Amino acid sequence: MHRGGHARPATGRRQDAGPDHRTRTPPRHSHHHIHQPLPHRLQPTARTPRRPAPHPHTPGPPLPPAHVARTHTRDVVLSPTPTPTTHLLRTDPTHPGLFDHPLDHAPGMLLLEAARQAAHTTTTHPRTTLTALHCTFHHYAELDTPCTIHTHPHPTPNTTHTHCTITATQNNQPVITATVQLQPPPHH
Template sequence: MPEISVVPPHTPRTKTEGRRRVTKESVHLVREDKVLLTGWRRLKDGEFSLTARWPTPPVGLPYDPRVLTQTIRQSGLAVAHAAYGVPLTHQTLLHHFDFTVVPDFRVTPQGSSPLGVEITVFEPKKRGRSVSSLGMDFRVLLGGTLVARADSEFGWISPAAYRRLRGEHLTDDWNTWPLPLPVDPHTVGRATGREVVLAPGDDRHRWRLRNDVENDLLYDHPVDHVPGLVLMEAAGQAAHAALHPRAFEPTTVTNAFDLYAEFDRPCWIDVEVVPSAAPGEISVLVTATQSGQSVFRGRLSGPCD
């Protein structure tokens, strides 16, 4: 788990390359307006600096966790393709995605907010001539002050290997699955039903995942499985629903991806609220299962009023 305290708020670094533009293709997006990164440069071997711009957060939220996780995702992909030569045709695998946010982190509601992202890459692994995985440590800075830290491991496989791995699921028809009605948006910290990824289940601590592709912050283009960021968003919404009407602001989040979540059958989101090791905090354990198998596990911890 990334620790905020071990990194100084800001360490000046020597610029070794000019800042370069981040293209939508390098972050696997179709829509240009969804690219949050505004540039990147290499500081030295294994060290990179990126700039980003965040939209105004939704009313009532200190910041939008979907934008934070999307920024981390885009940063990792941009560096992998531009600096390590990972082919754009290769499929990305996400093994884990953990992050910590400083308590009381707030984004100003007036206008968009410029941020910096610093990345340290470690343990690059190769399969043949291509990079097969990269471990990355991310530091997100607002006004030069560290506000979030994340670590993740990105992996890649060739198109041929991915076809063998996915089999019949590679050609599932896009957006033909049933879309159950959403839960009340306010119970999960969202403003509209389109943003809600949970439908009612058969227990107060169980929900069914709903994949509404009109939610363009989570679905930019057709894919053959439920994106990892959707499962992370489902975990966050389930934690809020389990604790509603109490206010919950998780500051530490861990996520592990076990299997691909498919569109063609129900995916169930279950939560358990447990005491946290930190005084004044609680933790919510989230498990996503499909056909009796775990596809995702998450833990969200933070203060709860």
């Protein structure tokens, strides 16, 4: 994971899984260092970072859960727009898994889940599995301002994998950029 700037060795763990969901290659260790100027680049410019948003922005209804590999409507973090590859981020500060404490900005986990769900909108197989995710955080996402999620599928000839780039923008500024890879389950 990179949060803007340059990545340097740090701690973290990566495991590659095959279609049978078992680890196929030995785990590799990597790690990234976030240098000091980062918090200033990520800080919101419209208000101080500790002032809570008065009213989280709530777009229309969520996508159907099956379209984003979820079973419960509450876990869907995307709303549709007239453009099939563009969605609006849904923020529910009462969601126990995505908001475990009060925040003045959208948590990174919410943005990662939005990228995962957006990638799932590009496939028709309901049991597709996330096999890779690389994400760069550019800025905080404010809770009270619309955040648009753009999905850019990449052609993948001669492979069953789905590759796409997900970009979240707010006020015409990039918030995150993610590259996602999905794989359908093996045929039996």
